[in-house]
Amino acid sequence: xxxxxxQWTTGNVGKRSVRAVALNxxxxxxxxxxxxDDKIGRDVGDLCGIEPLGVKATNDVDALIALxxxxxxxxxxxxxxxxxxxxxxxxxxxxxxxxxxxGHFLGEGRDRIAEACEQGGSTVFGSGINPGFIQLFAIVSAxxxxxxxxxxxxxxxxxxxxxxxxxxKPMGFGYPIDTPDLKVSTEKGSGIFRDGVLLVADxxxxxxxxxxxxxxxxxxxxxxxLPGDWTIAKGCVAGVDVAWKGIAGGKEVVEIRxxxxxxxxxxxxxxxxxxxxxxxxxTPTIKTTLSFLPPPDFVGETLDDYIMLGLSIVAMPAITAIxxxxxxxxxxxxxxxxxxxxxxGVVHV
Numbered sequence: 430x431x432x433x434x435x436q437w438t439t440g441n442v443g444k445r446s447v448r449a450v451a452l453n454x455x456x457x458x459x460x461x462x463x464x465x466d467d468k469i470g471r472d473v474g475d476l477c478g479i480e481p482l483g484v485k486a487t488n489d490v491d492a493l494i495a496l497x498x499x500x501x502x503x504x505x506x507x508x509x510x511x512x513x514x515x516x517x518x519x520x521x522x523x524x525x526x527x528x529x530x531x532g533h534f535l536g537e538g539r540d541r542i543a544e545a546c547e548q549g550g551s552t553v554f555g556s557g558i559n560p561g562f563i564q565l566f567a568i569v570s571a572x573x574x575x576x577x578x579x580x581x582x583x584x585x586x587x588x589x590x591x592x593x594x595x596x597x598k599p600m601g602f603g604y605p606i607d608t609p610d611l612k613v614s615t616e617k618g619s620g621i622f623r624d625g626v627l628l629v630a631d632x633x634x635x636x637x638x639x640x641x642x643x644x645x646x647x648x649x650x651x652x653x654x655l656p657g658d659w660t661i662a663k664g665c666v667a668g669v670d671v672a673w674k675g676i677a678g679g680k681e682v683v684e685i686r687x688x689x690x691x692x693x694x695x696x697x698x699x700x701x702x703x704x705x706x707x708x709x710x711x712t713p714t715i716k717t718t719l720s721f722l723p724p725p726d727f728v729g730e731t732l733d734d735y736i737m738l739g740l741s742i743v744a745m746p747a748i749t750a751i752x753x754x755x756x757x758x759x760x761x762x763x764x765x766x767x768x769x770x771x772x773x774g775v776v777h778v
Contacts (some may be wrong), residue, residue, distance in 0.1 A: 454776035510538035517545035530624035556746035574711035575752030592656035
């Protein structure tokens with residue numbers, strides 16, 4: 430079976446999604462939503478830096494819905510509930526890398542999305558903003574221990590070369606270190622991690638008493654000039670360590686943590702175990718570190734070429750989920766609801 434797909438936006442993650450769809454013989458790109466006027470009417474391949482695909486981007490939502498695709502690949506960073514409701518109520522499934530895992534992050538918007546799924550007979554699955562995929566790693570790892578005390582996930586990244594102030598400022602980057610209510614901003618910006626905690630707890634069959642957020646910051650001791658004409662001034666936040674913790678019986682049983690830094694003038698000077706670490710404290714304790722490298726024949730001309738490789742691991746869990754989501758009963762689906770997501774159509778020899 431070939432699954433007909435509409436791509437929703439062509440930002441950084443969207444570009445990798447388009448590439449993945451174009452490379453996969455089991456997927457057919459039939460449409461693309463353009464969020465800015467300068468992209469309307471352009472070939473999607475051209476927008477994503479690959480060969481022309483014969484599909485032009487449009488902002489005509491009715492026309493995209495009329496295509497009746499099997500699935501929309503929804504890649505905006507911030508979920509638009511109105512958009513998602515419109516798609517789902519039309520009977521079109523969604524796989525998303527947006528701020529959506531269990532939907533609780535969206536408050537009352539979750540109820541609207543669930544109602545739209547019921548109305549349209551459709552399903553929505555969100556792998557979540559990076560590191561959404563790693564939660565599945567954590568769930569699988571926990572299945573190797575006969576007794577589990579705590580499951581933790583840590584993303585540790587030096588983001589100095591990552592050009593995306595719009596995604597990092599909400600986390601607290603760039604603000605004076607003594608900004609009042611800075612933690613409130615970071616807690617809101619990283620709130621999707623709370624949904625990740627709920628997902629892992631649900632997989633473990635644990636009812637949490639509370640989920641709390643702990644944050645630490647580090648400042649730059651010199652002006653830090655970053656890609657995209659962004660400067661973080663001396664004395665402002667250039668390191669964020671945010672941990673969302675699920676508590677049961679007075680003990681931490683699930684933790685999802687992001688530890689990010691910029692530049693070489695950080696105070697305190699955090700050392701990072703770069704990559705993703707999953708640790709299941711139990712009998713036995715399981716520890717897995719995940720990193721990624723370019724393929725053997727990769728030739729990168731710019732730093733962005735290497736950054737885009739990393740965004741593939743954000744895009745692919747949603748792409749891989751398409752067949753399972755199309756086959757799933759209507760509603761909000763998570764990793765806990767879907768069968769094993771099989772990477773079909775990705776082998777190229």
